[in-house]
Amino acid sequence: MIEIERKFLVTSSEYRNSAISKERIVQGFLNTDPERTVRVRIKERSGFLTVKGKSNATGTTRFEWEKEILVAEAEQLISLCKPVILKKTRYNVPYAGHLFEVDEFHGANEGLVIAEVELKSETEIFEKPSWLGIEITGDIRYYNSQLSKNPWSEYGFNVGNKP
Amino acid sequence: MIEIERKFLVTSSEYRNSAISKERIVQGFLNTDPERTVRVRIKERSGFLTVKGKSNATGTTRFEWEKEILVAEAEQLISLCKPVILKKTRYNVPYAGHLFEVDEFHGANEGLVIAEVELKSETEIFEKPSWLGIEITGDIRYYNSQLSKNPWSEYGFNVGNKP
Numbered sequence: 001m002i003e004i005e006r007k008f009l010v011t012s013s014e015y016r017n018s019a020i021s022k023e024r025i026v027q028g029f030l031n032t033d034p035e036r037t038v039r040v041r042i043k044e045r046s047g048f049l050t051v052k053g054k055s056n057a058t059g060t061t062r063f064e065w066e067k068e069i070l071v072a073e074a075e076q077l078i079s080l081c082k083p084v085i086l087k088k089t090r091y092n093v094p095y096a097g098h099l100f101e102v103d104e105f106h107g108a109n110e111g112l113v114i115a116e117v118e119l120k121s122e123t124e125i126f127e128k129p130s131w132l133g134i135e136i137t138g139d140i141r142y143y144n145s146q147l148s149k150n151p152w153s154e155y156g157f158n159v160g161n162k163p
Numbered sequence: 164m165i166e167i168e169r170k171f172l173v174t175s176s177e178y179r180n181s182a183i184s185k186e187r188i189v190q191g192f193l194n195t196d197p198e199r200t201v202r203v204r205i206k207e208r209s210g211f212l213t214v215k216g217k218s219n220a221t222g223t224t225r226f227e228w229e230k231e232i233l234v235a236e237a238e239q240l241i242s243l244c245k246p247v248i249l250k251k252t253r254y255n256v257p258y259a260g261h262l263f264e265v266d267e268f269h270g271a272n273e274g275l276v277i278a279e280v281e282l283k284s285e286t287e288i289f290e291k292p293s294w295l296g297i298e299i300t301g302d303i304r305y306y307n308s309q310l311s312k313n314p315w316s317e318y319g320f321n322v323g324n325k326p
Contacts, residue, residue: 030201030214031194036243038193038201049212049230051193053243065240067212067230077228080199080216 003052003064004122007142009133010113015102018129019091025103028081032145039145040077043090047074059138060122084108086148096127108151114142166215166227167285170305172296173276178265182254188266191244195308202308203240206253210237222301223285247271249311259290271314277305 023044030038037052047070053063069077078085087106092099098117105112114136117126136142141150186207193201200215210233216226232240241248250269255262261280268275277299280289299305304313 030199031196033194036193036245051240051243063239063243065236067232069230073228076226077214080214080226082199 001064002061004061004119004124005116006060006119006135006137007139008115008117008135008137010102010115010131011133012131013113014131015091015093015100015115015129018095019093019102021092023090023092025088025090026078026085027144027148028078028085029145029148030077030081032082032149034140034143034145037143037145040074040081042071042074042078045071047071049074049077055138057138058122059140060119082148084148084151086144093129095129098126100129100132105147105152108153109147110153112147112152164227165224167224167282167287168279169223169282169298169300170302171278171280171298171300173265173278173294174296175294176276177294178254178256178263178278178292181258182256182265184255186253186255188251188253189241189248190307190311191241191248192308192311193240193244195245195312197303197306197308200306200308203237203244205234205237205241208234210234212237212240218301220301221285222303223282245311247311247314249307256292258292261289263292263295268310268315271316272310273316275310275315 025041025043027039027041030040035054039050041048041050046068048066049069050064050066055062084107086109088103091102093102100115100117102113102115115132119126140146188204188206190202190204193203198217202213204211204213209231211229212232213227213229218225247270249272251266254265256265263278263280265276265278278295303309
């Protein structure tokens with residue numbers, strides 16, 4: 001399927017107050033190439049293998065294929081992944097009819113918070129919550145695959161969104 | 164699971180006479196890194212996604228994880244793979260209590276024929292059929308992932324096993 005989403009930095013931790021759920025995510029990459037990213041994820045007690053293709057010019061749409069796998073399988077596959085393994089806490093935050101997924105990164109990306117909103121079309125209008133900062137859709141540095149290679153703390157693109 | 168196998172070149176096409184079945188295989192690689200190879204395969208009417216890890220020092224054993232997927236999914240994933248897509252015909256050949264998988268490569272690897280035998284242990288003894296040539300276990304050039312990048316015809320390691 002084609003995934004349509006926009007990504008933003010986050011300017012305060014207010015989103016936590018309106019979150020309806022929170023998940024621990026651990027993920028690694030078998031390939032970080034943006035044209036054929038292969039991600040292994042453990043989200044709470046579920047495992048997933050995901051393949052993502054190249055995004056369009058604006059970075060809004062991207063082919064994505066995902067398969068649920070056993071957590072034990074995901075653990076084995078994560079052990080084959082390139083360093084580093086990403087750890088993050090995801091807050092699911094509904095706002096004005098859209099669901100925002102807000103990821104607080106840990107480890108070498110501690111301090112980085114990214115909000116994503118999935119859309120039905122590239123031109124779909126959505127209301128922005130007050131804690132939404134600058135848009136980073138299509139900025140490859142903020143792809144999770146790239147953050148696993150070039151963490152926020154080391155990469156030097158600290159554009160200041162610490163809540 | 165851990166896969167234990169040995170690989171050989173093939174010196175004649177005699178194996179065809181004792182084959183019990185024959186399959187068309189089309190496969191691509193989402194990652195050709197020998198430490199985290201990600202393969203997408205269509206074998207006749209079935210699709211598979213396979214992850215392989217690093218092999219041991221002799222190249223005999225290797226972590227392998229495989230999941231069956233829909234052919235339509237495999238086709239989509241193959242379209243994301245790095246060139247070239249490998250095509251081969253596999254002959255399943257039983258010999259003296261072991262099954263030999265003999266792959267005849269097509270396209271840029273036309274003329275290359277590789278036989279593999281899966282073993283229960285690294286030291287398991289097996290009888291060699293007369294058409295079995297030199298052993299290439301652990302020779303990374305003959306990994307399918309590498310043949311997709313550096314085909315036999317172009318790579319210049321023509322060691323002569325044309326049947």
